[in-house]
Amino acid sequence: xxxxxxxxxxxxxxxxxxxxxxxxxxxxxxxxxxxxxxxxxxxxxxxxxxxxxxxxxxxxxxxxxxxxxxxxxxxxxxxxxxxxxxxxxxxxxxxxxxxxxxxxxxxxxxxxxxxxxxxxxxxxxxxxxxxxxxxxxxxxxxxxxxxxxxxxxxxxxxxxxxxxxxxxxxxxxxxxxxxxxxxxxxxxxxxxxxxxxxxxxxxxxxxxxxxxxxxxxxxxxxxxxxxxxxxxxxxxxxxxxxxxxxxxxxxxxxxxxxxxxxxxxxxxxxxxxxxxxxxxxxxxxxxxxxxxxxxxxxxxxxxxxxxxxxxxxxxxxxxxxxxxxxxxxxxxxxxxxxxxxx
Amino acid sequence: xxxxxxxxxxxxxxxxxxxxxxxxxxxxxxxxxxxxxxxxxxxxxxxxxxxxxxxxxxxxxxxxxxxxxxxxxxxxxxxxxxxxxxxxxxxxxxxxxxxxxxxxxxxxxxxxxxxxxxxxxxxxxxxxxxxxxxxxxxxxxxxxxxxxxxxxxxxxxxxxxxxxxxxxxxxxxxxxxxxxxxxxxxxxxxxxxxxxxxxxxxxxxxxxxxxxxxxxxxxxxxxxxxxxxxxxxxxxxxxxxxxxxxxxxxxxxxxxxxxxxxxxxxxxxxxxxxxxxxxxxxxxxxxxxxxxxxxxxxxxxxxxxxxxxxxxxxxxxxxxxxxxxxxxxxxxxxxx
Numbered sequence: 001x002x003x004x005x006x007x008x009x010x011x012x013x014x015x016x017x018x019x020x021x022x023x024x025x026x027x028x029x030x031x032x033x034x035x036x037x038x039x040x041x042x043x044x045x046x047x048x049x050x051x052x053x054x055x056x057x058x059x060x061x062x063x064x065x066x067x068x069x070x071x072x073x074x075x076x077x078x079x080x081x082x083x084x085x086x087x088x089x090x091x092x093x094x095x096x097x098x099x100x101x102x103x104x105x106x107x108x109x110x111x112x113x114x115x116x117x118x119x120x121x122x123x124x125x126x127x128x129x130x131x132x133x134x135x136x137x138x139x140x141x142x143x144x145x146x147x148x149x150x151x152x153x154x155x156x157x158x159x160x161x162x163x164x165x166x167x168x169x170x171x172x173x174x175x176x177x178x179x180x181x182x183x184x185x186x187x188x189x190x191x192x193x194x195x196x197x198x199x200x201x202x203x204x205x206x207x208x209x210x211x212x213x214x215x216x217x218x219x220x221x222x223x224x225x226x227x228x229x230x231x232x233x234x235x236x237x238x239x240x241x242x243x244x245x246x247x248x249x250x251x252x253x254x255x256x257x258x259x260x261x262x263x264x265x266x267x268x269x270x271x272x273x274x275x276x277x278x279x280x281x282x283x284x285x286x287x288x289x290x291x292x293x294x295x296x297x298x299x300x301x302x303x304x305x306x307x308x309x310x311x312x313x314x315x316x317x318x319x320x321x322x323x324x325x326x327x328x329x330x331x332x333x334x335x336x337x338x339x340x341x342x
Numbered sequence: 343x344x345x346x347x348x349x350x351x352x353x354x355x356x357x358x359x360x361x362x363x364x365x366x367x368x369x370x371x372x373x374x375x376x377x378x379x380x381x382x383x384x385x386x387x388x389x390x391x392x393x394x395x396x397x398x399x400x401x402x403x404x405x406x407x408x409x410x411x412x413x414x415x416x417x418x419x420x421x422x423x424x425x426x427x428x429x430x431x432x433x434x435x436x437x438x439x440x441x442x443x444x445x446x447x448x449x450x451x452x453x454x455x456x457x458x459x460x461x462x463x464x465x466x467x468x469x470x471x472x473x474x475x476x477x478x479x480x481x482x483x484x485x486x487x488x489x490x491x492x493x494x495x496x497x498x499x500x501x502x503x504x505x506x507x508x509x510x511x512x513x514x515x516x517x518x519x520x521x522x523x524x525x526x527x528x529x530x531x532x533x534x535x536x537x538x539x540x541x542x543x544x545x546x547x548x549x550x551x552x553x554x555x556x557x558x559x560x561x562x563x564x565x566x567x568x569x570x571x572x573x574x575x576x577x578x579x580x581x582x583x584x585x586x587x588x589x590x591x592x593x594x595x596x597x598x599x600x601x602x603x604x605x606x607x608x609x610x611x612x613x614x615x616x617x618x619x620x621x622x623x624x625x626x627x628x629x630x631x632x633x634x635x636x637x638x639x640x641x642x643x644x645x646x647x648x649x650x651x652x653x654x655x656x657x658x659x660x661x662x663x664x665x666x667x668x669x670x671x672x673x674x675x676x677x678x
Contacts, residue, residue, distance in 0.1 A: 032629045035628075036373070040368075047365075145646045147642070289364045290364035294368060295375075310481050314481075
C-alpha cells in the first residue's frame with residue numbers, strides 16, 4: 001500500500017490570523033501543553049525515595065526536613081524505639097502531600113540495620129532484592145492482558161546513601177554498596193551530619209570521595225551517559241562538581257534576626273540548615289525535588305527498569321517456551337511452530 | 343550580621359514562605375520535558391470524493407499537503423479501490439514541535455458497489471496497533487514511534503437528509519478502534535436553519551444506531567469560566583459543519599480565506615459562517631485527550647483481544663498468549 005509518509009516542512013503562522021473572534025481567534029499548540037500540565041496536576045505524582053546508611057546518621061530527620069513534614073518511619077510509628085536491628089529489613093511509609101494544588105504520594109523506604117552489625121557482609125542483598133521486586137511487580141502488570149491504565153509505581157526512584165562524616169575516604173562497605181546498586185538504581189550520596197566538619201575539611205573529603213568514585217567506577221546520579229543534550233550536560237556538570245552534598249538536617253526552628261529559621265542550636269552558634277554558607281541541604285533539596293524529580297523518575301523508568309526488563313525477558317526466553325508469558329520470539333533464525341499456546 | 347548583609351552575600355537561596363517544599367514545580371519539569379520531546383499526532387480523514395477533505399486539511403494546518411494533486415476522472419475511479427495515503431508535516435510553534443500525520447483515504451465510497459470499501463481502512467488502523475504492540479513488546483523500546491490513528495474525521499455529505507447507510511456501517515465498524523469525529527462537509531451548501539436541522543437529524547441517527555462518536559470531556563470544576571464556556575459551546579456544535587478553502591479573497595478590505603460567490607464571500611474563519619474554527623480549536627485543545635483515549639481505550643482493547651488470540655504477529659514473529667495459568671505462575675514466582 002502507499003503508506004510511506006512524505007515529509008514536509010512548515011512553520012505555522014497562526015499569529016497572522018489572530019482575529020477578534022473571542023475564544024476561537026487564536027489557538028496555539030501551547031494549548032496542548034497546558035492541558036497536559038493540568039491533567040498531570042490532577043492525577044498527581046508518585047515519588048519513592050530509599051534512605052540507606054548506618055544508624056544515627058540522621059536519615060529520618062533529613063527526610064522530615066526535606067519534605068517539611070513528619071514523613072519518616074520514626075515519626076509515624078507509635079512507640080518507636082531506637083534500637084539496632086539484627087538484620088537489614090526494609091520498611092516503607094507513604095504519605096500524600098499537597099502543595100499549590102499538586103498532589104504527591106511520597107514513599108520513604110527505610111533500611112534499618114544496614115551497616116550496623118559486626119559482620120556486614122552482604123547486607124546490601126535485601127536492598128537489592130527489594131528494588132528488583134518492585135521492577136518485577138511493574139513488569140508483571142505491564143505484561144498482563146487486562147492491565148491497569150495507570151500501573152502503580154512502587155519502583156525506587158532515588159536512593160540517598162548516607163556517608164558518615166569521617167573526613168577520610170570511602171569505606172569498603174560504601175564502595176561495595178554504591179558499586180552494586182549504582183547499576184540498578186539512581187544513587188545520590190550525601191555526607192551526613194556535616195556540621196562535624198569545617199568547610200575546608202568538607203571540600204577535601206568531597207574531593208577524595210570523587211576520586212574514589214571514579215577509581216572504583218561507581219555510577220552515581222546524575223549519570224553522565226544519560227545527559228540528553230548540551231543544555232542538560234551543562235546543568236548536570238555543575239551538579240556533578242558539587243556532589244556529594246554535605247547536609248545537616250533538623251526539624252527545630254529558632255529565631256534568627258527576627259526570622260524563623262530551621263537550625264541546630266549549639267553554644268557556638270546556630271547551624272542554619274537552609275543557609276548555603278552553612279551546608280548544602282538546599283542544593284540537595286533543589287536537586288531531588290525542585291529540578292530533577294521528574295528526571296529521577298524518567299531515568300528509573302527509561303534506563304534502570306528497561307535494563308531489568310530486557311534481562312528478565314531474555315531469562316524467561318531461555319528457560320523454555322512452556323513457561324513464557326507474553327513475549328516475542330523473533331522470526332529469522334527461530335522460526336519455530338512450537339509455541340502457539342501454553 | 344544584619345538581614346540586609348546576609349541577603350547581599352546571597353546566602354539565602356530563596357526568601358520564601360516557610361513550609362514550602364518545592365514539588366509544586368513538578369508540572370513545570372514535566373512541561374519542559376514535553377516541549378523538548380515534541381508530539382506526534384495522526385489524523386485520518388474519511389469521506390467520499392469531492393467533499394472537500396483535502397482542502398479542509400490544508401486549511402486546518404495552513405499547509406499544502408497535496409501540492410501536485412491530480413484529480414482522477416471517472417474512468418480511473420471505476421478501477422480504484424480504497425487507497426491509504428499518509429503524509430507527515432512537522433509544525434513548530436513557540437518552540438513546541440508537532441509531527442502531524444494525515445492519513446487520507448481516496449477512493450472511499452467511489453466505487454459503484456461500495457460494499458467492501460472500508461476493509462482496507464480497518465486493516466490500516468489495526469496494522470498500526472499491531473506495530474505498536476510489537477514495538478512495545480520488543481527489547482529496545484527507546485525510540486518507539488506512535489503511528490496509531492488518534493482521530494478520524496468522518497465527512498458527511500450535506501446533500502442528504504442525514505446519514506447514508508454507508509455512513510452508518512462505516513462508523514459502526516470503526517467506532518471501537520478509533521475516535522470518530524463526524525463533520526458535515528461543504529456547509530456553505532446549507533442555510534443556517536438547514537444546518538441545524540441536519541445536525542439534529544444526524545445526532546438522532548447516531549443515537550439510534552448505537553454509534554459511539556468521540557465525546558469531549560466536560561470541563562473540570564476548577565477550570566476558568568472562559569474554558570468552561572468554550573467547552574459548552576464546542577459540545578453543543580457537534581457535528582461541526584465546515585467549509586474549507588485554499589484561496590485568499592479580498593473581503594471588507596482585508597484578505598480572508600474564503601469562497602467567492604456572486605452573492606457574497608463565505609469566510610472560512612468566521613464563526614458566523616461555519617464551524618471551522620471550532621473544529622480547529624477542538625482538535626488542538628483535545629489533542630492530548632484524543633491520544634489518551636486511543637492509548638487507554640482503543641489500543642488496550644486491541645491489545646487484550648490480540649493477546650487472547652495469540653498466534654502470528656504480522657511478519658515479525660509470534661506472540662504467545664498469556665494464559666491464566668502462566669499469570670498465576672508469574673505471581674507466585676520469587677526471585678532467588
